[in-house]
Amino acid sequence: MAIRQIKNGKAAGPNNIPAEALKSxxxxxxxxxxxxxxKIWEEGQVPMDWKEGHLVKIPKKGDLSKxxxxxxxxxLSIPGKVFNxxxxxxxxxxxxxxLRDQQAGLRKDRSYSRTALTFVLEFLTLILVGSCFEFHMFLK
Structure with a gap:
């Protein structure tokens, strides 16, 4: 399943193994x-080329001298991506x-903005209903 989840047509990493080669x-x-x-799991060592990456510049619109x-x-290494x-x-x-339901960051099908919106709506509902409440919000 993990091999099939890797996208085709992407550039290979340092070891030059493309996803299509693994899927063939x-x-x-x-x-x-x-x-x-x-072997990696037993020895606790991953191949060195899985720790390396090739940094590539991709041009955006505008003056390419900036x-x-x-x-x-x-x-990154495609076999390393499969392992991950x-x-x-x-x-x-x-x-x-x-994790609590309120923990939304970096989770699939969840977002911070949706969690914040839910909080604001519940907060406004409590104000409109006239309930007395206490809340704590921690922000970084």
């Missing part, structure tokens, strides 16, 4: 990556179960 024979790739991931008219992207996806898929549900 999913069964063989899965068997090879399983052995590699098992730095602010570029954005940078980092090309496996870890995410296996831990996401357990982590989500430990």
């Amino acid at each position: 024979d999913i069964k063989a790739t899965t068997n090879i990556l399983y052995l590699l991931f098992k 730095c602010e008219h570029y954005r940078g992207i980092t090309l 996806r496996v870890l995410l898929n296996r831990t996401k549900d357990a982590v989500d179960a430990q």
Whole structure:
């Protein structure tokens, strides 16, 4: 599943392995990556090229002689991305179960703005109804 979740047509990272190469024979790739991931898990060491990235400048509109008219992207190892996806898929549900519903940041199908809107609506409802209440809001 993690291999299929990696997007095609993206530039390969430092090891020059594109997503399409891993997807060309999913069964063989899965068997090879399983052995590699098992070794990584047991030894606690990931390959060095998975820790590296190639920084590439992508031009935006405007005067290309100015730095602010570029954005940078980092090309990472595709097998490393698959490994990260496996870890995410296996831990996401357990982590989500430990988080409060109000914790919205960096969670799928949730947003801070929606949480803030819900808070404001509940706050206004309490004011309009005339209830007496106490609230605490912590902002960074």
